[in-house]
Amino acid sequence: MDAFSYLSVLLSVILGLAITQVLQGYRALALNRRRVTLYWPSLAWSITLMMMVAQHWWASFGLASRADW
DSSP: OOOOHHHHHHHHHHHHHHHHHHHHHHHHHHHHHSSSSSOOOHHHHHHHHHHHHHHHHHHHGTTTTTOOO
């Protein structure tokens, strides 16, 4: 395996953990929807964060052709 393969696996694990944290927050919000008031900036930030993680993961495959790591 080359260096990109090792780094992409590590990056995917870290980004997967970030997505898990955000989804667990959505779950907690759904379970406690009667007691919790929805604050739209927090929801917008979590959606933006999910899009940023997905874009970062997708853009990392553009680095596969680099020879120097």
